[in-house]
Amino acid sequence: MSHFGKMVLCLAVVSLAATACTQVAPPRADGSDGEATIIRVIDGDTVVAAVSGKETTVRLLNIDTPETKAPDRPVQCLGNEATTFTESLLRPGDKVNLEYDVTRLDQYGRTLAGVYKDKSLVNADIAAAGLGVAVLFEPNDRFYAEVLAAQEEAEENSAGLFATNIECTVPAMADTAVEGLSALSDTVPATAADVDSSLTVVTAAIAVGKAKSKTLGALADSSDVAASAVWAVKKVSYTALINSGMERATTIRTKLVAKQAALVEVKKEKAAEAARTKAKAKAKIQAKAEAQARAERIAVAQAEAERTAVAKAAAERKAAAQRAAEREAAAARAAERRRQAAPPTTYRAPVKEKKDSGGSYPGYTGPRCYAPGGQSWKPCT
Structure with missing residues (x-):
């Protein structure tokens, strides 16, 4: 009681x-x-x-x-x-x-x-x-x-216990809750920072509203007869105002939470898109680097092939020249061997040609090979 x-x-x-x-x-x-x-x-x-x-x-x-x-x-x-x-x-x-x-x-x-x-x-x-x-x-x-x-x-x-400008009074507590809830904006901000800020304000206003409502409700069984009497007078109107404000604030908070979640998803998607773009750029750079590396390897290989071809051609020319020299040397040695192997030449006095010798080679002045007995000849082949 x-x-x-x-x-x-x-x-x-x-x-x-x-x-x-x-x-x-x-x-x-x-x-x-x-x-x-x-x-x-x-x-x-x-x-x-x-x-x-x-x-x-x-x-x-x-x-x-x-x-x-x-x-x-x-x-x-x-x-x-x-x-x-x-x-x-x-x-x-x-x-x-x-x-x-x-x-x-x-x-x-x-x-x-x-x-x-x-x-x-x-x-x-x-x-x-x-x-x-x-x-x-x-x-x-x-x-x-x-x-x-x-x-x-x-x-x-609005005097004394009914004043709204004295913090401890019932009207002041009720007005604090109602004003904080009424001051909330229904507009949902567009940016994440503004949504977070608005959500902080709304959450604080709801917390104050709950605390004040609880304090005011407890006055019904309070030993503070004066405050209890004031609350009894104001209970119906203040309760309706606070409940209406709390419902509105809760609705606003629900919208802000939904917007916050949506912005988080957008942020995630942007981050994913940025990651994909970065990965593509990295892949492009890597592909370009690999292409350049391949081109450099091909150029090196081509240069090496050219050097090899040049060296091979030079070696072949050198070998051909060496073979030609060797052939010339062999031919010279063969000629020398033939020369050395040929019988010594016996000097014979030139034979006067007979004008009517009956030879078959008139006007021939080259080497002559004579038949045995020396009476007839023919060009030596």
């Missing part, structure tokens, strides 16, 4: 049967104890005053301000501001009038009252400043309507 529920139950039981939870004292006919003198302010909704000459702790009825004195909890949003505001209204020595309702004391023994200063209900003044909220602890409802009206005035004026 919430703190609010426990207080309602306790006070309701006491109103029906006098238990140790509260003490009931009969009010004066006009419902007031007359004047009291402020001694000090404890917090936004509790003061110490001199009542009938006795120091009395007075808890303002039908108003709840953020806690500052709870030993097991941190100071609640605008708790210190509420205390300061009450101190500005109720200074030590100020004269006030206390007015009561059905139950005079709470479970802690504090006097429950409406505090009037200069005929103004301080309980409502605090609510009008947005530093407290209206609470109803049956059967004490005497000041509830006036405090609630003051709270609604604070809401209209």
Whole structure:
């Protein structure tokens, strides 16, 4: 059960049967104890005053301000501001009038009252400043309507707990979530860098929206009565705005994720195409190098063949010349051998030709071969 529920139950039981939870004292006919003198302010909704000459702790009825004195909890949003505001209204020595309702004391023994200063209900003044909220602890409802009206005035004026420019307030938390989600662009960027940047922004906005929504939702069972009351007033409108913003942001993120994936595929394809182009260029260079190497090998082979042919021709010429020389030498040796083998020539006196020798070779002057006896001859062949 919430703190609010426990207080309602306790006070309701006491109103029906006098238990140790509260003490009931009969009010004066006009419902007031007359004047009291402020001694000090404890917090936004509790003061110490001199009542009938006795120091009395007075808890303002039908108003709840953020806690500052709870030993097991941190100071609640605008708790210190509420205390300061009450101190500005109720200074030590100020004269006030206390007015009561059905139950005079709470479970802690504090006097429950409406505090009037200069005929103004301080309980409502605090609510009008947005530093407290209206609470109803049956059967004490005497000041509830006036405090609630003051709270609604604070809401209209966006004051205090209803302010959007104070970070810890319910409206500020809700507005932070809603503004962050509303500021997101529906346009999907074209470049990978812009998509990544937008995705970061959207993801952050969604995270803030979730966190704020969770924090706000937890106020329903929070011990922070003031914040819980503000959330109860704003829950329907803020929940709708946040949910709508979250749905939109989720849709945007889905589009961005899809675009990011598409760009990754494009990048991969470009990288693959670049790799293929590079491979083709490398293959072309390699083919050109291989062709050049083949051409160089062919040129070397041709040059070697030419050198071989030239050397072979030279060798053949040399061999032919050597063979010719050898033939000439052989012929010379053969001629020499024939010369040496021929019988020595015997000198014969020339024979005078007879004019009418009857020879068959008139006018022949070459070598003559004579028949035995030397009477006839013929050209030597």
